[in-house]
Amino acid sequence: MNKPMPVIESCSTCPIRHRAVCAKCEDDELEQLNDIKFYKTYSAGQTIAMRGDALDVVASVVSGTATLERAIEDGRTQLVGLLLPSDFIGRPGRDTLQYDVTAVTDVTLCCFYRKPFESLLKTIPHVQERMLEMALDELDAARDWMLLLGRKTAREKIASFLMLIAKRTVHPDGSVLGDTSRIELPISREAMANYLGLTIETVSRQFTGLRKDGVIGLDGNRTVLIPDLETLLLESGDDSDGGVLF
Amino acid sequence: MNKPMPVIESCSTCPIRHRAVCAKCEDDELEQLNDIKFYKTYSAGQTIAMRGDALDVVASVVSGTATLERAIEDGRTQLVGLLLPSDFIGRPGRDTLQYDVTAVTDVTLCCFYRKPFESLLKTIPHVQERMLEMALDELDAARDWMLLLGRKTAREKIASFLMLIAKRTVHPDGSVLGDTSRIELPISREAMANYLGLTIETVSRQFTGLRKDGVIGLDGNRTVLIPDLETLLLESGDDSDGGVLF
DNA sequence: GCTGCGCTTTGACACAGATCAACGGAGGGT
């Protein structure tokens, strides 16, 4: 179903070396992280952790996609985060997990036991620095998402989501935005619905609508063709964005 | 309209000394912050800063309430944060502001120029530590809010909002949760609507509904009586919460 | 005490998206 998981020898060859919590580390600091890290893999669909679990381990996503989910009694659920490679799971200074974490594709995590990691935070300022940066970035992303959930129409929500994926898609040649004309959706219709505060039926209808209007093309369920990124951006509702993409 | 602003002599007598970014500072560290801080006040309704503004100054809210807002072209706006005393405005490492910041009551800010503040971050680990803690807390709050915006009904949204205010209300006697039977809403119906992803008409109708059902009482527009916090919690949709209130 | 303005409430109606239900199509197991 998937390509075999790449074997990672050491931090220096790690694919997320320059984007994860370790991004700012010097070689000697990296060494310290290297000493206490360990890898764990999960297969698609598997639960990584559940709300209320003891938070003994924190981790970075090395490859694959996972979701962060919040649920209420009657079955309603809201996806509150999409964890792509380099994203961080868990938080120092808290001992139970607040969300359900699920692997949606096969996932490899670079894990640390929380306690030693917390000690390292104090001795390696570059890790804490990077953690703060990442937390603030996620906070901004969460706030943009609040605008989407509170005020955007279904069509705008779908368009915004596609823009998000397009922006985070790394292409085979390594470029990030070069050819965004073809993107792979990392999650199912159901997960998308949960992310966007919609039902799967509405998601499906909006996809059909955007296709009929020529904004996107569909090639199977998971592949979306974007003939013109500008048009899609317009549909997303946040044009005149100040234009800052990253 | 308001009580006169309290004059703050030094950090040691500051009302937010133990909750703001400086919470973990030792006396000598506090001294350093003290040296570069300055106060600024805004009156109710005034714009503190706008999206796109250069972010030369970062600040903590000392007293009053401000809002963090995101807008799209056609006038739709979404409140993405409620800034109460001890909350932080601005972020190190970014040079333009992402949101509109508005004072909803008279507000006093404890300000720092961003550049020197960033330098201090590197030399005073306790500030960075606290910033990280606060950023992660806000991230959790933002995610809970995403659940609210994406999945809750109008009535649940209002109930959740009232719970939020009840929890953060500090009573005259200094207790936090003691007598929550009477709370003051810090913001107008319009701001509430923008916070909850509703219209003011719906907000109004839900207030009326909750009153008719005896869940709350109203005393004027800004004062809400809560006969039974349990009942309100039930209406908010996140009972079986794990019960952790703080 | 009146007048006018802003905020809130209430009412009538419209509509986007939810809900309920049926169908289609791809992939895997036998």
Next chain:
DNA sequence: ACCCTCCGTTGATCTGTGTCAAAGCGCAGC
């Protein structure tokens, strides 16, 4: 090749919330 299951699509209808409109209420200024 067949069936079965899972996922996505499409259709018909319902409903919660938005929209448009008007009326109530409190408060500042004259």
